[in-house]
Amino acid sequence: MPSSDAYALVRRNVGAVEPTVDSVVSSAVHELSLGAERLIHDVERCLQREVPELWEDPDVARLTRENIVKYFAAALPGLEQGSDPSEIPLPAIGGEGARRLAQRGKSVSSTLRGLRLAQSCVVDRLLEEITRLTDDTELAGAAMRKLVALVAAYVDRFSEQEVIMFHEERDRHLRQRMSVVNEAGMRVGTTLDIVRTSQELADLATGYFADAVTVDMLDSALGNCPQRGGVPVVRRVAQQSVMENGPEPSIPPQQLHSFPDGSPLALALDSGRPSRHIHASLLEDRQAARPAHGPDTDARRIHSTLVVPLRARGSTLGVAQFFRHCTPDLYDEQDLLLAQEIAARAAVAIDNARRYTQAHSTALTLQRSLLPRVTPSQSAVEVACRYLPAAAQLGVGGDWYDVIPLSGARVALVVGDVVGHGIHAAATMGRLRTAVRTLADIDLPPDELLTHLDDVVLRLSAEAMAEPDVASAGDIGATCLYAVFDPVASCCTLARAGHVLPAVVSPDGIVTLLDLPAGPPLGLGGMPFEAVEVDLPEGSLLALYTDGLIESADHDIEAGLTRLRHALAQRTPSLEAACDTVLEALLSADRPRDDVALLLARTQALGERQVATWSVDADPAAVALARADVSAQLSVWGLEDLDFTAELIVSELVTNAIRYGRPPIRLRLIHDRTLTCEVSDASSTSPHLRRARIFDEGGRGLLLVAQLAEHWGTRHARQGKTVWAECALSPPDIVPSTLGLDS
Incomplete structure (x- = not known):
């Protein structure tokens, strides 16, 4: 049986007329509105128990609470006034939770489930109020059916809005991600330079989803020093920040350093797996990884970071860190996936640059060694x-x-x-x-x-x-x-x-x-x-x-x-x-x-003062005259110390030309860095060294020339040849005495 106050309320809503379905619905909604705060609390507790994923992210949880409040603030007055569900305004912040879920890469099903649970809570409370307002079973049933239809229609509109906004945000987020990935393909790896490619990665990331970026490469991957005592040695090759006075890394470019065992950076290099960190844990990691010469400026302003190893072709080349200190949003799994994707592209470009640099250095070293x-x-x-x-x-x-x-x-x-x-x-x-x-x-x-x-x-x-x-x-x-x-x-x-x-x-x-x-x-x-x-x-x-x-x-x-x-x-x-x-x-x-x-x-020219030339008759008697001419010329040049050596060489060469060559025969001396003796004739037959037997009367002349001269040889012309021998301007200390002359 309804209370007298409730029954009076129904009578008041319809004047002196008997209660109707609309009046019962309106009275039930009015009664529920009076206890809206308790209802909101009950709905929130239900959602926390049944849909915990809505409360994992602080921003999504905040929006969920605000949506519950706005939901009742907009829906209950409209239902009480008997408005059509299509005309009841939706909450102003409706859909923001769905947008946030899309940004976090989560499903919209949790939001829809939350709406249905909230609908169930509201309907149950309204049904309780209806049973209190009238004992007319038929009237109560009709009011219940209408009330369920009104609430369901409103929730359907709300759900449709959530789904639309979720898909819009998800599509926008996917387009933005693809845009960043596509731009990474164009902007990262434009040259075969490791440092420039790393800096391109840092510049791209700070333009889209990071407030600061650092890139460290394993020094061994750069072809430099090996690891020291098993601890990987890295070199800071690139860094970038969106603001001049923001937190800057304490490690300057090109400085060698290392990460302590157990730090996220050391684990990333060791395992090749990325990781995501927020606030306090990040601060400890960064404090542990920094060198001893000083802390990072305003490091406590950074609230989240991504640690992504740079891997290509099965090898870890280095590690990139992405920080946020200006952007209020914390990094989520979608951000980590995006960072992995562009870091993977950058790693391949860096590996290409590394391999090319090594090959180029090898080729350049080879070429310079051959020049x-x-x-x-x-x-x-x-x-x-x-x-x-x-x-x-x-x-x-x-x-x-x-x-x-x-x-x-x-x-x-x-x-x-x-x-x-x-x-x-x-x-x-x-x-x-x-x-x-x-x-x-x-x-x-x-x-x-x-x-x-x-x-x-x-x-x-x-x-x-x-x-x-x-x-x-x-x-x-x-x-x-x-x-x-x-x-x-x-x-x-x-x-x-x-x-x-x-x-x-x-x-x-x-x-x-x-x-x-x-x-x-x-x-x-x-x-x-x-x-x-x-x-x-x-x-x-x-x-x-x-x-x-x-x-x-x-x-x-x-x-x-x-x-x-x-x-x-x-x-x-x-x-x-x-x-x-x-x-x-x-x-x-x-x-x-x-x-x-x-x-x-x-x-430069060698004039007459450095060159002497004589024509030699094809007569063995001309050998003595040739020796005399050579001796006289050496005296003019002040090379008397070479007299004996030069005479022996000239004697052998002239004798061979007379015996085995053809006239005309010409003798030439050139006084340069060495003393060159040349004998030319018209024959193309080249002399050659041979081993003379004990009782042979000849065959030792060229061997004597080879012993006395620094170099000797034969060059051919269009007609004839020239046999030459070069003597150092200082005579040899020992002249072989066991070799005879051919002439």
């Missing part, structure tokens, strides 16, 4: 040279230069360029440089030398094609310019194999490009090379270089040659300064697009 460290001593030319590797993205190339002393005070100048970049190009360059030196040692003319070098390249190409692991580099090609300068005749013989033209600066400063037959690049085979002889008076400057010097992205080859002429025409105090002038004029501040080799040679 001449110092130019050999010789008097034919004064030389200065430069080698500049290409930009890091392109890799080391196969450019080389060389200066090779030859017999007769001559010198060979070489510049070459192997097609391609990397270790294979550098190794090929080393093999070709060795081949050139070997061919130069037998004194081949420039055109013949290039022909043999072409055969070498063809063999190398065939070998590379036969190896599957280097098949991609099978088509080996190269260009080369080979020049031989003779300071006695002041002339230079040049031949080129597809190489750029050399430049000559005359003693009066006029710059010209030598017009040489092009010749095919090395590796084509079957095509001839042609040599050209040009006069180079003393003081002329010969410039040999590779195409990387004159080719550039901002100008063509013709413009590069024009710049080269202007640079060579400038007066400089030395050849070293001339090299610097040329490089500054033709290359930008950045690394060149291709390797650059530059070789400058200023010619």
